[in-house]
Amino acid sequence: xxTMKDVASHAGVSTATVSRVLNGHAAPTQETRARVLxxxxxxxxxxxxxxxxxxxxxxxxxxxxxxxxxxxxxxxxARAVEQEARAHGYCVVLANADESAEQQTTYVxxxxxxxxxxxxxxxxxxxxxxxxxxxATGLPLVLLDRSVPGADCPVVRVDGAEALADLAATLVGAxxxxxxxxxxxxxxxxxxxxxxxxxxxxxxLGHPVHPDHVVHGDFRWESxxxxxxxxxxxxxxPTALVAMDNLMGLGALEQVRELGLSVPGDVGIxxxxxxxxxxxLDPPLTVIAQPTVExxxxxxxxLIALIADEQPPDVDxxxxxxxxxxxxxxGRG
Amino acid sequence: xxTMKDVASHAGVSTATVSRVLNGHAAPTQETRARVLxxxxxxxxxxxxxxxxxxxxxxxxxxxxxxxxxxxxxxxxARAVEQEARAHGYCVVLANADESAEQQTTYVxxxxxxxxxxxxxxxxxxxxxxxxxxxATGLPLVLLDRSVPGADCPVVRVDGAEALADLAATLVGAxxxxxxxxxxxxxxxxxxxxxxxxxxxxxxLGHPVHPDHVVHGDFRWESxxxxxxxxxxxxxxPTALVAMDNLMGLGALEQVRELGLSVPGDVGIxxxxxxxxxxxLDPPLTVIAQPTVExxxxxxxxLIALIADEQPPDVDxxxxxxxxxxxxxxGRG
DNA sequence: CTGGGTCATGTAATCGATTCCAGTGCACGA
DNA sequence: TCGTGCACTGGAATCGATTACATGACCCAG
Numbered sequence: 001x002x003t004m005k006d007v008a009s010h011a012g013v014s015t016a017t018v019s020r021v022l023n024g025h026a027a028p029t030q031e032t033r034a035r036v037l038x039x040x041x042x043x044x045x046x047x048x049x050x051x052x053x054x055x056x057x058x059x060x061x062x063x064x065x066x067x068x069x070x071x072x073x074x075x076x077x078a079r080a081v082e083q084e085a086r087a088h089g090y091c092v093v094l095a096n097a098d099e100s101a102e103q104q105t106t107y108v109x110x111x112x113x114x115x116x117x118x119x120x121x122x123x124x125x126x127x128x129x130x131x132x133x134x135x136a137t138g139l140p141l142v143l144l145d146r147s148v149p150g151a152d153c154p155v156v157r158v159d160g161a162e163a164l165a166d167l168a169a170t171l172v173g174a175x176x177x178x179x180x181x182x183x184x185x186x187x188x189x190x191x192x193x194x195x196x197x198x199x200x201x202x203x204x205l206g207h208p209v210h211p212d213h214v215v216h217g218d219f220r221w222e223s224x225x226x227x228x229x230x231x232x233x234x235x236x237x238p239t240a241l242v243a244m245d246n247l248m249g250l251g252a253l254e255q256v257r258e259l260g261l262s263v264p265g266d267v268g269i270x271x272x273x274x275x276x277x278x279x280x281l282d283p284p285l286t287v288i289a290q291p292t293v294e295x296x297x298x299x300x301x302x303l304i305a306l307i308a309d310e311q312p313p314d315v316d317x318x319x320x321x322x323x324x325x326x327x328x329x330x331g332r333g
Numbered sequence: 334x335x336t337m338k339d340v341a342s343h344a345g346v347s348t349a350t351v352s353r354v355l356n357g358h359a360a361p362t363q364e365t366r367a368r369v370l371x372x373x374x375x376x377x378x379x380x381x382x383x384x385x386x387x388x389x390x391x392x393x394x395x396x397x398x399x400x401x402x403x404x405x406x407x408x409x410x411a412r413a414v415e416q417e418a419r420a421h422g423y424c425v426v427l428a429n430a431d432e433s434a435e436q437q438t439t440y441v442x443x444x445x446x447x448x449x450x451x452x453x454x455x456x457x458x459x460x461x462x463x464x465x466x467x468x469a470t471g472l473p474l475v476l477l478d479r480s481v482p483g484a485d486c487p488v489v490r491v492d493g494a495e496a497l498a499d500l501a502a503t504l505v506g507a508x509x510x511x512x513x514x515x516x517x518x519x520x521x522x523x524x525x526x527x528x529x530x531x532x533x534x535x536x537x538l539g540h541p542v543h544p545d546h547v548v549h550g551d552f553r554w555e556s557x558x559x560x561x562x563x564x565x566x567x568x569x570x571p572t573a574l575v576a577m578d579n580l581m582g583l584g585a586l587e588q589v590r591e592l593g594l595s596v597p598g599d600v601g602i603x604x605x606x607x608x609x610x611x612x613x614l615d616p617p618l619t620v621i622a623q624p625t626v627e628x629x630x631x632x633x634x635x636l637i638a639l640i641a642d643e644q645p646p647d648v649d650x651x652x653x654x655x656x657x658x659x660x661x662x663x664g665r666g
Numbered sequence: 667c668t669g670g671g672t673c674a675t676g677t678a679a680t681c682g683a684t685t686c687c688a689g690t691g692c693a694c695g696a
Numbered sequence: 697t698c699g700t701g702c703a704c705t706g707g708a709a710t711c712g713a714t715t716a717c718a719t720g721a722c723c724c725a726g
Binding site for chain 3: 336337338348349352355356380381382383384385386387388
């Protein structure tokens with residue numbers, strides 16, 4: 001590879017001058033500037049980002065740690081983060097934790113070692129030992145989607161309380177007596193919050209969720225399927241299922257179909273998270289839609305602000321209910 | 334941040350020794366090794382990957398350039414690449430080209446500057462100016478999913494000829510007289526090949542595709558929707574639509590539904606690419622399934638082999654037809 | 667004509683690691 | 697006892713950039 005030294009000698013100047021030209025300093029003459037640029041062009045020189053970063057202690061890179069890339073919810077976020085980062089001249093190193101806390105810790109360490117300029121993390125669980133290490137280095141950090149107890153950094157999250165209340169009302173209005181909930185892991189903030197908010201909304205309407213009608217999954221397809229199997233196998237089975245994540249929802253739908261039940265005829269289904277193709281499902285799913293693109297964007301902007309030594313506030317977006325009839329709400333309510 | 338020098342003085346040794354301990358060299362005594370490790374532990378030292386990479390000219394990083402992260406097909410590939418890379422101690426820098434050739438070139442340059450150890454690219458188009466730059470640096474390169482003319486590097490691709498022939502036979506068997514094709518861009522290898530292979534398979538069966546019944550999209554939802562609108566608006570409209578990519582297929586399905594047509598009653602639909610939730614669509618889609626995970630894995634392994642100075646062969650996987658009835662094949666054929 | 671200031675440029679230190687080469691200490695064989 | 701070899705360790709160069717400081721040319725005012 002050609003280095004700055006090559007360019008310098010080729011242009012008959014010192015490396016300092018080449019560097020100044022490269023970084024747009026005022027100093028160099030139009031004439032030397034031209035000579036240097038010509039040399040760069042001629043040699044096909046490209047600066048070594050590693051060397052530059054080592055010297056400047058800036059990598060123009062974000063680390064993005066997400067818990068599951070095949071979950072379209074996270075894929076959309078990742079895409080949005082990447083777009084916003086790119087617009088500001090940053091690259092994104094992607095780390096897929098596969099919903100594992102250890103994997104996540106390992107990755108955070110790797111990203112620290114690589115001296116990323118900032119870290120965006122969707123925490124896999126509440127266990128935030130990794131956070132201490134990050135805080136110790138003073139690296140800008142933003143939490144995304146899920147928060148963790150005692151976190152001392154900006155958090156970008158989505159408030160689903162209202163949407164869940166709307167959903168509860170819709171379900172009750174559609175005549176559902178017993179609502180089964182396929183909740184997320186109770187060691188994630190979203191797992192806990194969604195369940196709590198939805199539960200209290202239903203309780204307020206006089207239809208509290210029966211403890212047996214709550215099953216915890218792990219935000220993945222298979223767990224949703226199993227949860228649905230369990231719930232629908234109960235003697236007093238639910239008349240509607242609410243899955244607190246899109247993959248679990250799809251798993252539940254698959255299970256219900258395999259049981260030969262019709263939706264919403266035999267059982268209603270609603271799902272947290274929306275996808276462009278949800279209207280094409282059989283039946284089109286009633287969902288709680290989160291502004292994923294806005295989440296990713298906001299998180300990236302937040303991180304950029306942190307890097308600029310500003311003190312960005314938390315970002316709270318809101319989810320909203322989208323009715324498509326899979327709870328029988330058009331037919332009945 | 335604590336550096337190696339800190340560790341060295343804290344342990345009363347030189348940086349050379351610390352480095353040797355860190356890299357598992359044979360030299361240091363058990364005793365000094367212990368002292369160094371203790372110092373590392375005590376100071377919470379973590380090596381600076383930038384400095385190391387600068388010296389060793391290895392970053393343990395792959396660059397992965399894909400054309401669209403929200404396309405679940407690519408998301409799956411990205412995930413598989415990431416897993417395989419991680420298993421071999423590599424990180425993945427993700428670059429999303431958004432199906433734009435320029436964007437792709439920009440990203441390739443950035444990745445070169447960052448001295449990634451290897452590059453995995455799903456080329457956005459046949460225009461491979463960027464490839465010359467990569468070849469010039471001698472950086473290991475593997476093409477994924479799509480190839481480009483005159484590419485002198487390993488390619489991991491999927492052969493869909495047989496599956497497309499099966500699909501053609503299935504359509505003809507189901508009584509479809511006129512098949513509309515929503516093809517990919519003709520400046521991508523997959524766009525061209527799939528169309529050609531499918532076209533000749535139908536021709537061999539005595540049902541050549543009418544030129545008016547071929548519309549090119551850009552592998553995205555909206556283009557599939559528009560293509561379907563165009564095709565279904567023809568006086569002699571197709572009795573079946575085949576979309577050569579999952580997003581275009583979903584767009585087509587959406588359009589057909591908006592037109593109030595039933596599938597497969599009024600028009601059959603088949604799609605290239607499968608997804609876990611395709612069986613849950615209305616109707617479940619007949620597809621040509623590609624082994625995405627295997628693609629990603631194979632590509633990563635291929636790259637690792639290249640880095641190890643081996644000469645891995647091209648990888649050719651095969652797609653297969655999965656019938657789910659959306660072409661009327663259960664009812665009619 | 668000269669001293670001080672401005673401006674472009676070069677010299678060299680530096681970032682934090684790795685690694686070649688040389689030096690030290692010790693054991694062992696003659 | 698002394699030379700030889702081996703094992704361990706340290707000094708210092710190096711990777712490729714950035715940047716503080718020094719230098720020299722040049723200009724202008726006094």
